[in-house]
Amino acid sequence: MIKMTIFYPNDEGKKFDMDYYVNSHIPMVIEKLDGAFKGGSVDQGLAGGAPDSPATYVAMGHMLFDSVEELQSAFGPHTEAIMADIPNYTDIQPIIQISEVKKSV
Amino acid sequence: MIKMTIFYPNDEGKKFDMDYYVNSHIPMVIEKLDGAFKGGSVDQGLAGGAPDSPATYVAMGHMLFDSVEELQSAFGPHTEAIMADIPNYTDIQPIIQISEVKKSV
Numbered sequence: 001m002i003k004m005t006i007f008y009p010n011d012e013g014k015k016f017d018m019d020y021y022v023n024s025h026i027p028m029v030i031e032k033l034d035g036a037f038k039g040g041s042v043d044q045g046l047a048g049g050a051p052d053s054p055a056t057y058v059a060m061g062h063m064l065f066d067s068v069e070e071l072q073s074a075f076g077p078h079t080e081a082i083m084a085d086i087p088n089y090t091d092i093q094p095i096i097q098i099s100e101v102k103k104s105v
Numbered sequence: 106m107i108k109m110t111i112f113y114p115n116d117e118g119k120k121f122d123m124d125y126y127v128n129s130h131i132p133m134v135i136e137k138l139d140g141a142f143k144g145g146s147v148d149q150g151l152a153g154g155a156p157d158s159p160a161t162y163v164a165m166g167h168m169l170f171d172s173v174e175e176l177q178s179a180f181g182p183h184t185e186a187i188m189a190d191i192p193n194y195t196d197i198q199p200i201i202q203i204s205e206v207k208k209s210v
Contacts, residue, residue, distance in 0.1 A: 002151075003148055005148070005165075007161070018207060022207050022208045026208065026210075030210070037210075039210055040209075040210050041206055041208060041209040041210070042206070042207045042208040042209075043108055043110070043204035043205065043206055043207065044204055044205045044207050045202055045203075045204050046107075046173070046203045046204055046205055047202070047203045048200075048201060048202060048203070049200070049201025049202070049203075050201075055202045055203065055204065056112070056200055056202050057202060057204075060110075060204065068151070095153075095154070095161055096153060096154025096155075097150055097151075097152070097153060097154070097160045097161050097162060098150075098151045098152045098153075098154075098160065099148035099149055099150050099151055099160065099162075099165065100148065100149045100151055101146055101147070101148055102123060102127050102147045102148065102149050103127045103131065103146060103147040104145075104146040104147075105131075105135070105142075105144055105145050105146070
C-alpha cells in the first residue's frame, strides 16, 4: 500500500480547526478521491517524546492508496479544490510525504 | 486510541536498515510491550509532495495503544533495551510524537 501523509507543524500562533478538518475537509477529500481512497486516519498531536515537550505536529492526516499512480490520478483533477479548502481550517503550511507501507500489524 | 509515532528524518549521509527495523527491531518491541500494543505500521519514505522533492522522513513507525497510561507503563521497564537496539539499524536521531487518533476510516 501507498500512504500519503499530510503533516501540520505545531507552529506558534497558528490555528488548526480539528472539527472542520475531521468533519468537513476529510469527507470532501474522500468523496473527490472516489474509489481510489483505501482508508486512513487523522491524528491530533498531544506531546513529544521527552517529558513536557510539545508535539512536532498539531495534526497529521494519513490516506492509503493501492499505488502511486492511483494516488496521482485520483488527486489530479481535484488538487485545486482541495487546496482551496485549507484556509477554512488552518493557516499552517502543510508538509506532504508519500510512503510505502512496509508492514502493518 | 493513542498513537506513538517515531519519525526518522531523511538526513543526508545517514543509514537506515529497513530490513532490520521491520524484521528484528519492531518484533522485539512488540514482544516487550506485551498486550499493550494494539496494532501499528511501518512506512518507508518515497517522496515529498512537490515534484522530485525528497521525503521528509526515511521511515516512520506508528504504534497504537488504548491510553497514554498504558503506553507509558508498557514502555517504562523496556525503554533502555529498546533504545540500545537503535544503533543496530540507524544512526539517525529519531523524533517521537504522541497523538490521539481522532478519526479512522
